[in-house]
């Protein structure tokens with residue numbers, strides 16, 4: 001699934017900073033991360049870029065985490081609109097079958113409980129995961145303390161960012 005702003009590594013390396021920002025923002029909306037990667041160009045390979053993306057996304061500050069989480073639709077809710085983020089979210093969440101009412105309802109209830117407990121949306125790297133796998137991860141993580149859950153959320157955000165970046169750069 002290619003989003004409209006997909007470009008080659010060469011194009012990414014040579015693009016004006018504003019265009020690099022436009023590609024990076026839907027991957028992870030953390031200004032420091034976007035700036036660091038843009039400034040680190042040119043990258044010799046896609047792997048070098050993905051390594052830099054992973055490293056620059058560790059650690060996050062609490063503010064960065066909150067800011068980035070605001071952009072992720074709940075698991076089980078189809079993101080509306082044609083933005084790069086919405087398009088990628090729908091593709092990532094294709095493992096959720098809207099016709100499976102029981103699972104969708106269980107996800108909605110789990111999301112609600114998670115938000116009440118942690119005060120933020122339940123975030124998981126959805127690509128490659130079925131609704132049932134995400135539901136069991138949600139149930140398991142509901143048992144975490146906030147201290148236990150924080151690094152888990154950061155890792156999921158990192159995985160989503162790297163996956164989206166990879167998807168946006170033509171191999």
Ligand SMILES: NC(=O)NC1=NC(=O)NC1=O
Nearest residue numbers: 072075089123124125126
């Ligand atoms: N709440 C979420 O975890 N949302 C999402 N995870 C993804 O991988 N894509 C999403 O939209």
